[in-house]
Amino acid sequence: MKNLIKYIKSLDFEYAISYSGLRGEKFTKLEEENKKKINRLEKEIESSRLTEKSELTEEIEDLKKEVDIYNSRIITNKGISHKSTLQIHKFRKDDKEIHEIFEILNSKFEEQHFWMCPPIFRDAIVFYSEDGEIKGILQMCFSCSWIKNENEEDFQVDYKIFPRLMNLLIQLGHNIENE
Structure with a gap:
């Protein structure tokens, strides 16, 4: 498992967009x-x-x-969106909200739980260069508290961050139901 804090520090991006998919109408x-x-x-x-x-x-x-929710991604590392993907929020590199997200993701690691359910990555934040090249993707499953990157690498994350992250994304327009 990769270290999420190191991953975030390595991101060189100009803007980010949050996406939601594999749910809804x-x-x-x-x-x-x-x-x-x-x-x-x-x-x-x-x-x-x-x-x-x-x-x-x-x-x-x-x-x-x-329509296989367990193996589909709302956006791939090549920038291909699933047919159900919706763009939710665009962040500039210096926006308060992206810093809040990073603060949540950088929270002190206490413990990780491994749920028995397979993850369904319905929410993602994609990081872009100035010319629109994908620099990184964080795919999130709020049902089982799981995060992967654009290379399908899992991150070690304290499960306690997910309610805070979910609430912030809901405030930004994500339609995250109790999954």
């Missing part, structure tokens, strides 16, 4: 649309030729992956 609509498409494709498979079955099966798997 946009995600529910995507799930419904994909389910309909999957049902249609499964019926097509029944009457298709062998060469077509492989392509249709692959298309079904892609649709399933798109």
